[in-house]
Amino acid sequence: MAFREYKIGCWMFGISLSLSMFITIILPGIDISSMSSTKLALEKQLTYGWETGFNYYDPFLQGKDKPIKVTLTKDPKTGVAIDKTEAYVFPAGTHFPNGLTHDNILGDEVQKASVSLGKIDQASEDKGAVFVVSVTSNDTPYMEYATVTRGWNVDATLKASDEQLMAGSGKTLFVREGCWWCHTLLPEQTQDWQSFGRPPMVGDFNGESPTTFGSDRKAPDLLHVGSRNSSREWMVMHFFNPRLVQPHSIMPRYDFLWGDKDADGKNIDLAAWDEQYFAYAKGESVYPPGVPTPAADSEARMLVDFVLNLK
Ligand code: HEC
Numbered sequence: 001m002a003f004r005e006y007k008i009g010c011w012m013f014g015i016s017l018s019l020s021m022f023i024t025i026i027l028p029g030i031d032i033s034s035m036s037s038t039k040l041a042l043e044k045q046l047t048y049g050w051e052t053g054f055n056y057y058d059p060f061l062q063g064k065d066k067p068i069k070v071t072l073t074k075d076p077k078t079g080v081a082i083d084k085t086e087a088y089v090f091p092a093g094t095h096f097p098n099g100l101t102h103d104n105i106l107g108d109e110v111q112k113a114s115v116s117l118g119k120i121d122q123a124s125e126d127k128g129a130v131f132v133v134s135v136t137s138n139d140t141p142y143m144e145y146a147t148v149t150r151g152w153n154v155d156a157t158l159k160a161s162d163e164q165l166m167a168g169s170g171k172t173l174f175v176r177e178g179c180w181w182c183h184t185l186l187p188e189q190t191q192d193w194q195s196f197g198r199p200p201m202v203g204d205f206n207g208e209s210p211t212t213f214g215s216d217r218k219a220p221d222l223l224h225v226g227s228r229n230s231s232r233e234w235m236v237m238h239f240f241n242p243r244l245v246q247p248h249s250i251m252p253r254y255d256f257l258w259g260d261k262d263a264d265g266k267n268i269d270l271a272a273w274d275e276q277y278f279a280y281a282k283g284e285s286v287y288p289p290g291v292p293t294p295a296a297d298s299e300a301r302m303l304v305d306f307v308l309n310l311k
Helices: 004-033 039-048 108-116 154-160 167-176 192-196 232-240 270-281 299-308
Strands: 068-074 081-090 129-135 141-145 163-165
Touching (some): 039 081, 039 129, 039 141, 039 167, 068 167, 081 154, 108 141, 232 299
Antiparallel strands (some): 068 081, 129 141
């Protein structure tokens, strides 16, 4: 039989390919869908929204199609003072994270609580929605569709908020700008604990895509960077030119994320800034030039929001 070895080879190839697909795709899938989401996983899903990075709704990775995370100290419906609460605002048309649209992402208990107490099955992307993360009396976290449970609608919530973070859009920029070439978002179970904080737990990643763990660390882990450095001013200077605050940093400049105008609507002239900066670097002037304040809708603002939200 001329083709006997060939046939056996085909079978062996087919079997090993199927087996490896089963082991790498199906088995983890079963494992992941049996894993209950932690509170952090729910907060991350609601902060980052649907799929981050290149997708049909944001083909040029500009941070579109993302929710806004807000802090409230008064009830958007009644205006009465409430304990500090974080809410996640999805303006009409913003796509929901997978945990809200697929039944197998959150884990059984969290899913059940999110539907029975949180009413998430009534939320619709077309109408827009406000969510919060709550906890049941036996400590199960769940997503709550606050537009129905508390009467918080999108406009009133944005208006009543003390602080608005565009952390979801910022994550898109983190992906686009390749921050993960140098930075990880994954402290390991080693002495990493001491400098970078608690490693993530199983259940922290349900529904998040991509996780942006990074792979080859050349710079500090950023998973908890907002806890060790919560200074917006520092972040703004550091992104404009890392050498302003860390003279020997190898991190690139991200001054182009400021766009054309600063927060006061004044033109940003990067060439003029460079000239003054290089004079300072050569010791010809004592102080470096000031860093423009990023405009409210600038990419720099989104990226800083994302980084400061990593607690
Ligand atoms: C070429 C490698 C490289 C790239 C790319 C890079 N960084 Fe860095 N980053 C560093 C290094 C090195 C440091 C430590 C020195 C310093 O503070 O500048 C650092 C520090 C930081 C810090 C402060 C960390 C701390 O522990 O306080 C933040 C925040 C940060 N980077 C965010 C970013 C973001 C966001 C991006 C993408 C827009 C980025 N970095 C891209 C190398 C890089």
